[in-house]
Amino acid sequence: MEQFFADFAAFMWGTPLIVLLVGGGLFFVIFSKGLPYRHFPHAINVLRGKYAKEGGEGQISHYQALTTALSGTLGLGNIAGVAIAISIGGPGAIFWMWVTAVVGVATKFYTCTLAVMYRGYDSNGQLQGGPMYVIREGLGKRWMPLAVLFALAGMCGALPVFQINQLVQIVRDAVAIPSGITTESNHLVFDLSLGIALSIVVWIVLIGNIQRIGKVTAALVPVMVVLYMIMTIVVLAVKADQIPNAFYLIFHHAFTPESAASGTLLTIILTGVRRGAFSNEAGIGTEAMAHGAAKTNEPVREGVIAMVGPVVDTLLVCTCTALVVLVTGAWQIEGSSGVTLTAQAFESVLPGFGAYLLTIMVLFLSLSTVFTFGYYGSKCLGFLIGANRQHYYIWMYTGLVILGATVSLTTVVNLIDAMYALMAIPTMVSTILLAGKVNQAAKRYFATASN
Template sequence: MNDIYKNLDQALEAVVGFLWGPPLVALLMGGGLFFLLYSRLLPYRHLFSGVRLLFMPADRNDEGTLSHFQALSTALSGTLGMGNVAGVAVAIAVGGPGAIFWMWMSALVGIATKFYTCTLAVMYRGRDSEGALQGGPMYIIREGLGRRWRPLAYFFALAGLLGTMPIFQINQLTEVVREAIAIPAGWTHSDDHFTFDLVFGVILAGLVLAVVSGKLPRVGKVTGVLVPSMIVGYLLLTAVVLITHADQVAPALALIVRDAFSGQSAAGGVLGAVIITGIRRAAFSNEAGIGTEAMAHGAARTAEPVREGLVAMLGPIIDTLIVCTCTALVILISGVWQSGDDNGVSLTVAAFDSLFLDYSGVLLAVLVGVLSLSTVVTFWYYGAKCLGFLIGARYQHHYVWFYLCLVVIGSVASLSVIIRVVDSMYALMALPTMIASLRLAPRVNRAARAYFAGRRREEN
């Protein structure tokens, strides 16, 4: 069995290395920079407009399912959680502290990318086979680019079906609960925990079923409450650590910037590996240009596409620039990343345990657990919509049973194999999303000019 995992891991590593090569990195980073310049820095100039729109009531006469706030919370629930806790730890373990700098750069251009992709998600919503209004890259391609581009829409839906599997979140959630709670309590052992992992996976599958049975409205309500409260809780936990070690924050930030251009801490000491690792983990963290976030924002109740684009661009700021940075600083200040003994969420738990109180791991397990479950629930929605596009919406409800099996599998699977599978699918999702968004960018600019011209007339 170990040989099978090893061979599979090596094969997937080669696939990931090919997919996440310079062309894809150039597409994501170069595309985001193009959006930023092509819009004349519009996302930066109107950041506060996005904040204001979050708290505006939705017009009940508009089509859609979620309010602006619920749409952003649902999209954030798909990114916040393990991407910010375990994903950052993986970035540092593989690419060194400098990988965080490239996560920042990816987020800065990702703000513009999200503005374009999520504006298009509302602009080109389409009807599924049951007549329900849907959004997402597959509908953007079908409605905005026409019939000859339709194979690209199916390509995204297939990649999205596989890329939104819950295996990474469940795997890392199982690990943090096992390490922080189960082993100290004597429920299992570090060298023999398969039974605990399996039972915990079954329990998680039951919780997921209870939430997703209510479909998207319940998902929106759950994430609208859980995500903001858990973000605040996690930031308070990290704030205590950073305040009590305030003298080490500046050196940690300096280390991130210095290592970003030296690559000394990366595996093999290769600078390119640092850059690619940072961009890859940023894509997993904030999903800018990947396309999954467009499915959530495409469900917003609004008749004005630009409004949803303005709301969506807040995602990379909250997700990567704030939450991921806090996680990275805690890990770097603790120094545990230098031992090489931990990877993933166990590295973050070790960092908090070394800097905070003995029970900080329990607090972290609770906060991250809730965020991870919200991600799992949101990924169910994404996957179901992809399946509905591929085989028909009337069959997509069957996806839940396959998804629950994945929840159980994720609790006992190998972390390295899981990371490589998810990374591969994220790369494949990014290709159709960015190609369609770049091609349709002029239409977003025209819509933005009309929207802001109308606002100026209203103000006058």
Template sequence: MPLLSAISAIDSALANFASFVWGAPLLVLLVGGGLALLVVSRGRPYRHLGHSVALLRGHYDNSDDPGQVPHSQALSTALSGTLGLGNIAGVALAISTGGPGAIFWMWVTALVGVATKFYTASLAVMYRGRDAAGELQGGPMYVIREGLGRRWMPLALLFALAGLCGALPVFQANQAVQLLRESFALPLGWIGADSALAFNFSIGVVLAALTAVVIVGRIQRIGALAVRLVPAMVLFYLAMTFVVIGAFWQQVPAAFALIFSDAFSGQAVAGGALGTVIKIGISRGAFSNEAGIGTESMAHGAAKTNEPIREGVVAMVGPIVDTLVICTCTALVILLTGAWELSEGIEGVTLTAGAFSQVFGHWGPLLLLMMVVPLAFTTIVANWYYGVKCLNFLFNGVYQRYYTPVYLLLVVIGAVASLSAVNNIIIGMYAIMAVPTMTSTLLLAGRVNRAAKKYFEELAQTGKTQEKAGTAL
């Protein structure tokens, strides 16, 4: 009993910590800061979304440019850190704790997040720095050091420290194992309820071993894995959700009406706490698309390009795919099937699996499993990369040889840990990471605006020249 009391006290302390850091000041910084960036850019990023298609297709790739991976692999790596459990388990957690209205506030983070990602990714390339090994790196800590100067170093160190903790693999390991156990092993009778802990541990060890195989190849192998897995799994998941939405198509307008009405009433939360709905929606939205958090900037900072604005344009695709498309589909599946009302006490990925089972029967969780496990795995390996970059920035590469064994051990620990505990740790660290990321982005926004103005003017001029050449021919 003393052990149970200690675990309960830790869970309570972590919940209070997450609630405190996600207070009103941070919500204003993330959403208000994103709106400010949208205003000062005069909506320029949104007007050039089409340019991202050409960039992702490799039309502007140059193998001689500085960086480590092409635009498409940089975006896939960034998306691999957000797609999957952030959209499936994260949306389920948002609805189960904040009600349907939390989805509206997730949308808000995505709409302003398009502008935020344009700036953060552009800065990640514009102000790349050298690590202890002399390798070119990007990310908020380098943006602060190279763009704002040494006197801002405490802010850079704060990000790196929070990023080291926020990149822990515990949430992904926890939810992947939970889905595997409850939708596969238990129904088939492979394990009993009393052997769940041993099963979790065994799968955690397997996940850790597979992670070790991939991370040996560093960002190049991670990018190559992500660019293959992420698009395929996204299309597979969209096909699943479209089947469910099609089965309940007549109720779709009512589902959207519920999201909008609850977003401003908070009726689905005990006591009608509107502030709770907003807080949960924005925090889960930030966890989903990571706009303004800074982790994705580390992936975009590895892009092979000498034009920072190009990577900013590529990064804008992230919140659209991640939150506006995938999260919305997940939310509709949960709301249309009524799973959020019928599954009291069930949360996370299990709630989403229950929603799919309403249409696909016992195949629903298994189909979801086929999508979740690969994306959870790509997130785990992407987070290793983020953690290594933060560790090297803090300690100049001194302890890097110890990081990988510890990280692999945490994969196993995450598989057997409490969901509430790991969720509150990650959400809390994301809040702390947002402070240096958004502060530096707002301070350096003017430099991005000038670079963007020049880049898009030159792009327009190039287009006119090519058009004239084509006409002449």
């Protein structure tokens, strides 16, 4: 199974998909004449509540839509994903993560504007958003195979196995093993027990659907991000003299492959783009489902809010994680990967409690991601078999929380990567085809919107 998913992920994440994601993002930048970047102040005003009384069809507020989308991106992609990127592609992979984030600003603007512009009603008569509805409502029935492809891949790509796998790993390595609760060689019972406990928590939140998820993420995400940023600032302050060298490593190794696991420039680029896509989800389509649920009748306004995501997620949080891993020298430790590598970086500067603090961050950030992904997956199932049956996904999902606690990291990463690649194809193709509609709407919107 591990080899199958590795081969499948490698096949999907070839040059054509890189061209589609990064090249498509560059197309949006040029096609919009840089519009998303020029209207960042407007996005901040919207988030500050300037248009809070707008109202409209939907289920959650602008702010809850952003925090729900961020809870799906801010988490282990920023903590474990960055460490995985450096382990496989070297420090240079971070540079290519930045590239995906910069062009991802424009990609998010287009995908999430369309998610509101082309919302559709599910079988229960409830208004929904997301790439599958964009394809159905915006492109028509002859494009339905693309919508079905997204929904099928979305059900698998939203599985909680990565987040739970890494959460259990850090709790085991940072807390359970040092305290003697379990051992390094025989921890299956501990992993299974923790997986069962987490599945119960996830089930309780998910049965409340998007409204409960929006409230939970609105409370959790800002607090956890601020606390995590404080931790990274402390580490970077202690290792301030190493920060210039860390940036040198990132830029130098972005084009020199000696630090990559396979020693090729293509490995660095592919690793950076894969981990960048996993981190900020620009062009993947999952975040569009959250923004499509916002209470608004202004599609462009939601697109403007969504484009803040890659900046916060990748350019800010991922960069801080990368610098911590590099300035502490943890990236050169052999045998460590994922969240354990990041924990070792914090522990080296904050001995005795660095790993414990990171464990708390991972606990809340990973669970908020799991909550959001459960919503994404259930929406995909509802699109395929009817919204009145989408609750079946929650039962399967909570069961897979237990599985995620026990499977290997390599299998989990390759499975999710392959599904993200499959989701990107219908998302990017439909967005490119409908980009002209976004430009027309944006021209009207910014002609009257107060910045």
